[in-house]
Amino acid sequence: MSDDNILSQRFEIRGGDFSNAGKASTSIKEILQEIGIDPSIIIRASIASYEAEMNVVMYAQRGSLTLNITPEKLHFKLEDDGPGIENIELAMKEGFSTATDKMREMGFGAGMGLPNIKKNADKFEIFSRPGQGTSLDITFFLNETE
């Protein structure tokens, strides 16, 4: 496929920067609306990108969200330098959270983040090791046949 058919954009995310949290997902939503992605996919993608962005803000020093769109699929790649996840299976359970009290006070850390991303995405992959950060691959298919 020629490069012309891929729209890529990278957003840097700063850990702990709650006042700017959510800006990447807002920009992404606007891009998706501009190119005319189906509204039902936009809402799922917005929730997934927001949850993923918030995870970086909450647990890592820095990270990035890279958006790749082709006529076939929409893909988010998240990478962060956070503490990593010891037990991925446990982290994927609804209600499990390692959030601090401060995060909970702000309404985060209900243990719904990762399961919510998985629920909304068409394909979801997570790679993480303690001390080595976390990376997520989140995919949405744009053609209904897939």
Next chain:
Amino acid sequence: MSQYFHSIRIDPEKCNGRMKCMRICPTQAIRVRDGKAVIIEEKCIDCGECITVCPHNAIIPLTDPFGESARFRHTVVLPSPALYAQFGREILPEKILSGMKKLGFDDTYDLAYTCGEVSFAIQEYLREYKGPKPLISNVCPTVVRLIQVKYPALIDQVIPINTPRELAAREIKRNKSKTLGLREEDIGTFYLTPCPVKMISIRQPAEKGKSHIDGAIAISDIYGPLLSAMEDIENRSCQEALKNICILGIGWAMVGGICRTLRLKNSLAVSGLSEILKVFNDMERGRLKNIDFIEAYSCHQGCVGGSLTVENLYMSYNKILKLVETLEFEQIKACPDIREVRKLYKENYFFIEGKLEPRPLKPLDKDLTKAIKKRKEKEDIHESLPKIDCGACGAPTCLAFAEDVVKGEAELTDCIFKLPQKFTELSQELLELLKKSASARAIKFNIKETPDKKD
């Protein structure tokens, strides 16, 4: 014919191209072309922000002129409760309604009562509703349009209960036609409006139904005549004058009024478009946990802040608040009978007559592959621009300009920063041409000279 009706029009004679409207427009729906402001119809949500900032009064709200009522055999005026906030504290709703009658309307109708009925209907709907929350009030047509255009995913959370003005107008036409023996179309219902957007909800209801209101008159147009009409009407004692006023309905004029009078604890009352955007963004992300109901108005402080009102919006907010407090204190309960409302609710009396559909903006291209390509072009163009949003090109921001160029609605050289670059390119080209022509001349000269040199 254009697809969308709008409640504002720009008068090109008066427009001086000062760009104040272009800069304030929250949906970037205004461009300045050839020194005149133009509206991009698909983007405009009729908030009326542009009317207030125009230094030349070139943006005209398309309300009906006062006195338009002659074609009807019987006329009824329904003032928005925001009208009650336009005069001093001692002037109570009853006096204002009497004043309206003196201005030539056959009858007046206090909308606060229907607002009260609708408050109860909303309460019923909230109680029965099992879908995703929070629900959003549809009282402000700008907010409804904002959702249709920018937040189509939230559309099912807009309460499908009709607005008080529509319900009241329908009821008036039905009842009056019976008691007066007239046809419904002979009865003119006029809404006294605090903002121009109500005009579009009458001419082109968002849910594609039919409006029962025949015209909308600006509060600011009737303010002067009404003030003099009220001069010789005596003030009655407070209790006497307020005994028929529905507390549930009075609150509709100010932000938070519905929540307060219904005692909805898990609710948000939001006013001002920039604030609404923040709340809706959070809502889309699922951040509004435990909230059942959102009351949102595009104008600050609610309808009392509409662009067609006269009184300072903080003063009028305070007047409504004071009225609500007085009614609470005096324990005046001139509200509709809730059992009656429940009965009507079950008969679907309160529901909107059509269905609210999303109205998303046109994408850069219908074809996804082309749209992606254009989005990349837009990004590249934007990168090459100064990003100072000077507006000299006629677009509110460099990003909006980049989009206009990609859509073929503007030329890159409309950017004054691109002009010197274009000059450099052109002069370079010119220089090349000059060089070429110079050498051509030299050759020509040589050819001529050659025979002489032979000697």
